Amino acid sequence: MCGIVGASSHRNIVPILVQGLQRLEYRGYDSCGVAVHSGELARTRTTSRVADLLSQVESDHVEGLTGIAHTRWATHGAPAVHNAHPHFSHGLGEAVDGSSNKPARVAIVHNGIIENHEALRDALAARGYVFSSQTDTEVIAHLIDSHYDGDLFEAVKATVRQLQGAYAIAAICRDEPHRVVGARAGSPLILGVGTNGEENFLASDAMALAGVTDQIVYLEEGDVVDLQPGKYWIVDRAHKNVTRTVRTVQAHSGAAELGPYRHYMQKEIFEQPRAIGDTLEGVESVVPELFDGVGADGKTAASAHRVFKDIDQVLILACGTSYYSGCAAKYWLEGIAKVPTQVEIASEYRYRDSVPNPRTLVVTISQSGETADTLAALKHARSLGMEQTLTICNVATSAMVRECKLAYITRAGVEIGVASTKAFTTQLAGLFLLTLALAQSKGRLSEESEAQYLKQMRHLPVALQSVLALEPQIISWAEDFARKENALFLGRGLHYPIAMEGALKLKEVTYIHAEAYAAGELKHGPLALVTSEMPVVTVAPNDALLEKLKSNLQEVRARGGVLYVLADADTRIETSEGMHVIRMPEHYGALSPLLHVVPLQLLAYHTACARGTDVDKPRNLAKSVTVE
Structure with missing residues (x-):
């Protein structure tokens, strides 16, 4: 994986291909390349960034009316030019280094993983095909x-x-100069219909085509598409001709502009008040109808009111940051809605025996809505007879939304930074609304409580602005952390998942090894790690577990550990030797995870800046994980 762009036109499409890669680069950036039909098939590849590819195609005067391009996150084979896409086939007898005198006949770019590639490779090699890369592509x-x-x-x-x-x-052929053929199964691919009737496009994301076309066809599982200038046709998995809906999709390229910020991660952290406000816009009361599924015709496809009445437990499936939002939601769902809740790592769930309950609401959480592990786990849950499905997702047109009966679309906007920030807090907002809606449908939410919770939610953007004002104090902490190689994060109850998310952020962008623990577990092993060189970050809200948490802090201090505490104003935790305290602006009760996570995001960001890492494109990671 990760980013595909293709085009067939009556104009030079190289600028469109490269511009599309620039918009998708955050999804994968180990290498990139472009191939065009210019009489013969020609390609340019690099293990540098897309900006370098642009310089190469300009200096080499690469032009063509038909072409494909790719930006890669390595799965099979190290990041190297010979493993970079597009890949060529010169036919039988190709030289090992790909330098056959025969012109290439086929060029291809590919997202995903071919599980039977070894058997296919052996069969093709036996026929005389010679391989020049380690890739499955x-x-x-x-x-x-x-x-x-x-x-x-x-x-x-x-x-x-x-x-x-x-x-x-996406594939092109030397012998058919105006044709691009695409196919998808398990990885996203869209068709962009040219607005002038003289060109058509392929891409793995509509954002790659922003400003080129807003007429988008979302290819379905098993589709194969043939596109030429001014015409296209699609067959389904049975290879029967089908018609897919053309949708108008506004994929604004301006959302990817940095503005006054140094990095996208910083921009997206500071966009959180707006993102939360947008996510909650129009929510006047807590009703199940907020989660109704909407069909392609714009009409209600499924009734959340009916589904919520029928279910008696919740199963949450997610990966990474989204998994931690689900872990926080478990406390809400069981504490407020009184609905038993299980949270599963999606990549593990479908590979173990479980006990299905048809009265389960299966909730998936995904920023992109294309996360391969989560989609696979969703399908597995359905295969076990759990048909009631709901997604919390940031992309209304994604596979996840199409696969689930019910949905709540967060409105975080485009998130470019690989380390998720605003997507996480908007997921928490959506999950809290889900909690209230379930509680109401079960008769467990009084009008007084509903009004109070909604008042707190509407105040979240203002509260977040106050937390962001703590940035100068966080920068001071980051200067200390930049010299460390290990860190512990502690939280209790509802804030343990926030500690896990804080540790993940630090790992992702600073490369500092960080672990999170439920604070009560310190004495069961992790305390052995505590020294003056091991900073211990603690989330300390003024809740029912505060006094227990204070005892855990003393356990750290007694071993010479250095504490960095995010404390509510009325916790009476004071700054002293070995105890660094930042006061949170206000206590926010059940919603305090949305506030406490923001300083942890800022800590990771500013520590990464101090260490000089590539904040938005951390090594070995990609934004949309569309492979297992």
């Missing part, structure tokens, strides 16, 4: 070539019948 290029008999569309259809795993592919 090159197998697809040779396979298409092996099936090619004058019709690229038919060759791709024959190829995908042999592929096992997840893929989104």
Whole structure:
């Protein structure tokens, strides 16, 4: 994976391809490349960033009317030019280094993982195909070539019948200069319909085509698409002709502009008051109808009111940051709505035996709505007979929203920084609304409590602005952390998931090893790690566990540990030797996780700046994880 752009037009499409890659680069940036039809197939690849690719294509005067491009997050094979996409097939007898005198016949880009690539590779090698990379993608290029008999569309259809795993592919052929063929199964791929009737596009995300076209077709599982200037057609997984809805999608390129900020992560941290306000816009009362699913025709596809009445437990499926938001929601769902709740790491859930309950509401959480592990876990849950599904998602047109009966769309806006920030807090807002809606449907939410919770939620943007004003104090902490290589994060109850999220943020962007623990677990092992060189970050709200937490702080101090405490104003935790305290502006009760996580985001961000890491594109990571 991670980013695909393709085009067939009557104009030079190289600028469109490269611009599309620039908008998708945050999704993967180990290498990138472009291939075009310019009489023959020609390509340019680099292990540098897209800006370097742009310089290369300009200096080499690379032009073409048909082409494909890709920015990669490495799965099979190290980040190296010979592993970078697009991959070529020169046919049988190709030189090991790809330098065959024969011109390339097929070029391909690919997101996903081909699980049977080794068997296919062996079979193709036995036929005389020679491989120049370690990727599973090159197998697809040779396979298409092996099936090619004058019709690229038919060759791709024959190829995908042999592929096992997840893929989104785009292919071009030397012998058909105005044709791009795409296919998808398990990885997202869209068709962009040209507004002038003379060009069409492929991409893994509509944002890649912002400013080029807003007419988007979301290809469905198993679709194969053939596009040429001014025309396209699609077949489904049975290879029968189908018509897919063309939607108008406003993918604003301006959302990706940095403005006055140094990095996207910083910008997105400071966008959280706006993001929360937008996510809660129009919520006048807590009603299940907030979560009604909407069909393609704009009409209600499923009734949350009916579903909420029928379920008696919740199963949350998510990965990474989204998993931690689900862990926080468990406290709300069980404490406020009194609904038993289980939270599962999506990548683990479908690989173990579990006990399904058909009266379960399966809740998926995903920023992109394309997270492969979460989609697979959702399908597994449904296969076990749990048909009531709901997603908390930031992308209304994503696969996750289409797969679930019910949905709440957060409105964080485009999130470019790989380390998620505003997506996390808007997920928490959506999950808290879900808690209240479930509580109301079960008769467990009084009018007085509903009014109080809604008042607090409407005040969140203002409260977040006050927390962001703590940035100068956080920068002072970051100067200390920049010299460390390990850190502990502590929280109790509802704030333990916030400690886990804080540790994850620090790991992601600073490369400091960080672990989070429920504070009561200190004496059961982690206390052995505490020294003056191990900073201990503690989330200390004024809640029912405060006195217990204070005892845990003393356990750290007694061993010479240095504490960094985010404390509510009325906790009576004071700054002293070895105890650094930042006062939170106000106590926020059940919603305090949305406030306490923000200083932890700022701590990770400013520590990364002090250490000189690539904040928005941390090593080895990608934004949208569309492979298992």
